[in-house]
Amino acid sequence: xxxxxxxxxxxxxxxxxxxxxxxxxxxxxxxxxxxxxxxxxxxxxxxxxxxxxxxxxxxxxxxxxxxxxxxxxxxxxxxxxxxxxxxxxxxxxxxxxxxxxxxxxxxxxxxxxxxxxxxxxxxxxxxxxxxxxxxxxxxxxxxxxxxxxxxxxxxxxxxxxxxxxxxxxxxxxxxxxxxxxxxxxxxxxxxxxxxxxxxxxxxxxxxxxxxxxxxxxxxxxxxxxxxxxxxxxxxxxxxxxxxxxxxxxxxxxxxxxxxxxxxxxxxxxxxxxxxxxxxxxxxxxxxxxxxxxxxxxxxxxxxxxxxxxxxxxxxxxxxxxxxxxx
Amino acid sequence: xxxxxxxxxxxxxxxxxxxxxxxxxxxxxxxxxxxxxxxxxxxxxxxxxxxxxxxxxxxxxxxxxxxxxxxxxxxxxxxxxxxxxxxxxxxxxxxxxxxxxxxxxxxxxxxxxxxxxxxxxxxxxxxxxxxxxxxxxxxxxxxxxxxxxxxxxxxxxxxxxxxxxxxxxxxxxxxxxxxxxxxxxxxxxxxxxxxxxxxxxxxxxxxxxxxxxxxxxxxxxxxxxxxxxxxxxxxxxxxxxxxxxxxxxxxxxxxxxxxxxxxxxxxxxxxxxxxxxxxxxxxxxxxxxxxxxxxxxxxxxxxxxxxxxxxxxxxxxxxxxxxxxx
Numbered sequence: 073x074x075x076x077x078x079x080x081x082x083x084x085x086x087x088x089x090x091x092x093x094x095x096x097x098x099x100x101x102x103x104x105x106x107x108x109x110x111x112x113x114x115x116x117x118x119x120x121x122x123x124x125x126x127x128x129x130x131x132x133x134x135x136x137x138x139x140x141x142x143x144x145x146x147x148x149x150x151x152x153x154x155x156x157x158x159x160x161x162x163x164x165x166x167x168x169x170x171x172x173x174x175x176x177x178x179x180x181x182x183x184x185x186x187x188x189x190x191x192x193x194x195x196x197x198x199x200x201x202x203x204x205x206x207x208x209x210x211x212x213x214x215x216x217x218x219x220x221x222x223x224x225x226x227x228x229x230x231x232x233x234x235x236x237x238x239x240x241x242x243x244x245x246x247x248x249x250x251x252x253x254x255x256x257x258x259x260x261x262x263x264x265x266x267x268x269x270x271x272x273x274x275x276x277x278x279x280x281x282x283x284x285x286x287x288x289x290x291x292x293x294x295x296x297x298x299x300x301x302x303x304x305x306x307x308x309x310x311x312x313x314x315x316x317x318x319x320x321x322x323x324x325x326x327x328x329x330x331x332x333x334x335x336x337x338x339x340x341x342x343x344x345x346x347x348x349x350x351x352x353x354x355x356x357x358x359x360x361x362x363x364x365x366x367x368x369x370x371x372x373x374x375x376x377x378x379x380x381x382x383x384x385x386x387x388x389x390x391x392x393x394x395x396x397x398x
Numbered sequence: 399x400x401x402x403x404x405x406x407x408x409x410x411x412x413x414x415x416x417x418x419x420x421x422x423x424x425x426x427x428x429x430x431x432x433x434x435x436x437x438x439x440x441x442x443x444x445x446x447x448x449x450x451x452x453x454x455x456x457x458x459x460x461x462x463x464x465x466x467x468x469x470x471x472x473x474x475x476x477x478x479x480x481x482x483x484x485x486x487x488x489x490x491x492x493x494x495x496x497x498x499x500x501x502x503x504x505x506x507x508x509x510x511x512x513x514x515x516x517x518x519x520x521x522x523x524x525x526x527x528x529x530x531x532x533x534x535x536x537x538x539x540x541x542x543x544x545x546x547x548x549x550x551x552x553x554x555x556x557x558x559x560x561x562x563x564x565x566x567x568x569x570x571x572x573x574x575x576x577x578x579x580x581x582x583x584x585x586x587x588x589x590x591x592x593x594x595x596x597x598x599x600x601x602x603x604x605x606x607x608x609x610x611x612x613x614x615x616x617x618x619x620x621x622x623x624x625x626x627x628x629x630x631x632x633x634x635x636x637x638x639x640x641x642x643x644x645x646x647x648x649x650x651x652x653x654x655x656x657x658x659x660x661x662x663x664x665x666x667x668x669x670x671x672x673x674x675x676x677x678x679x680x681x682x683x684x685x686x687x688x689x690x691x692x693x694x695x696x697x698x699x700x701x702x703x704x705x706x707x708x709x710x711x712x713x714x715x716x717x718x719x720x721x722x723x724x
Binding site for chain 1: 494513518520522583618619620622654661
């Protein structure tokens with residue numbers, strides 16, 4: 073038994089040729105968020121609060137696809153979505169189609185805490201946000217120049233809509249290509265946490281996928297797909313939304329533990345290797361007893377974790393982790 | 399291989415004082431829908447076609463809460479949602495916040511077949527509907543006089559603002575239950591509109607499919623999304639079974655009810671009826687709901703813990719049943 077925390081900044085086709093300054097920027101952000109989460113857990117904040125806090129921080133960071141830095145729809149607009157779940161009470165909240173709410177994850181938390189519903193979307197969610205007095209900003213706050221360029225690339229190739237994990241093909245990979253930073257299509261941020269009493273929570277947030285149709289909903293706000301927590305584990309998934317929905321990825325990790333008696337690691341591995349098609353998904357998960365699993369079947373996943381016994385990990389590609397230094 | 403089987407439902411949670419003639423009307427509609435499905439199955443139509451066909455019929459008839467006859471939002475408008483899933487390949491499609499599409503289930507089918515996504519909502523879903531040339535009608539088409547009256551009663555009861563899930567601390571829940579009339583989703587049962595329609599089918603080749611459609615909760619907030627469009631919550635199909643749920647949406651979402659029927663079959667080795675009983679008993683955590691299910695081997699099953707569920711089922715060997723109460 074002990075606390076544990078894991079977070080991610082998206083899984084997908086992250087090329088190892090990614091320029092080092094871009095990579096370091098993101099590793100630093102992961103490390104910063106991990107540090108923040110560990111401090112919060114040590115200060116005895118509830119896992120639910122910690123998961124929300126860390127996802128807010130990831131949303132505010134422009135280098136990940138959630139909140140500021142969200143990717144754009146085919147109309148060049150931002151439509152963000154998020155969900156949160158408390159393993160203790162099984163209470164949950166979700167939002168979709170947000171255009172002005174600065175921190176989507178906190179609105180999901182308010183849907184959970186302050187309404188009889190679980191899931192509010194589009195105008196209704198925006199109206200609820202105003203009612204609750206959460207911080208709203210002009211849509212332009214979320215739109216970065218990089219994402220405008222990404223949309224342009226996506227529209228030119230017209231393939232991205234079908235499979236956003238595919239990079240725009242480059243004939244000679246060694247040639248520098250403007251804006252071909254490699255992580256452009258990576259979606260979703262998330263955090264899972266457990267305290268030393270075994271209380272669990274999960275939170276996930278995203279801008280969706282580049283060049284998505286207006287109104288498209290992915291796995292992130294869908295309880296059981298992108299996010300799930302109960303008394304066994306907490307899970308946040310990332311990758312190709314349509315594949316994750318179909319495979320009910322987050323719920324299945326918990327279901328395998330509950331119904332088949334698998335360990336967290338076995339369950340997470342089974343879901344990523346056997347249930348989700350190759351190159352589509354990754355997840356971070358923690359169990360009630362403080363274990364951590366972070367499997368993915370994509371090229372890479374921005375991820376970080378720490379446990380009470382002193383283990384930390386910050387990494388992007390498989391078997392290639394750098395020292396956490398938390 | 400056990401041959402084909404079909405089940406339909408018109409929602410869980412029925413007023414015990416529902417006039418006899420209304421009960422008869424409901425049974426006649428369920429019978430008509432079953433017969434429609436049976437003749438389609440006899441003509442060897444695949445399961446996915448049959449579930450769509452039957453749910454279209456339920457949507458087009460004003461009796462149940464979906465399509466024409468949908469429950470109204472707090473603003474007196476209709477916002478419908480639906481989802482459909484095909485067991486082979488676990489393909490799926492879903493829509494929410496649809497206001498002018500005559501048959502939301504067919505739009506969900508088109509999202510599955512013709513878009514790169516699996517879930518479209520609100521204006522984006524309407525836009526896609528126009529693009530696909532599906533039949534559109536004015537929002538008034540869906541609004542029935544009965545439901546205008548029901549909304550008025552619901553507003554008077556004002557119960558939607560009351561969170562039925564949070565127990566009042568210190569109160570004796572048993573005596574409270576005795577004093578309160580039967581409630582469903584925070585509404586007195588007399589003004590509760592059962593939330594959903596659905597159909598599940600296994601065809602002669604053992605292919606399962608499920609479809610669910612709804613107008614949602616009477617007096618719901620604009621933008622509220624319930625369980626019906628959520629794959630794994632309201633609807634699920636795989637090789638083992640097809641499942642459609644109805645009842646208190648929030649309890650169904652947190653229980654990932656439809657997926658869990660399949661998950662306990664897959665991971666615990668339960669039979670269909672055992673699996674249905676298990677989830678109704680163990681996964682609803684005090685919530686009120688019901689579901690219908692078929693297995694790939696041609697069995698049919700249903701279960702509910704609410705007061706009544708409009709349902710009917712039939713199998714190839716001649717069994718047929720239509721009922722409301724236990």
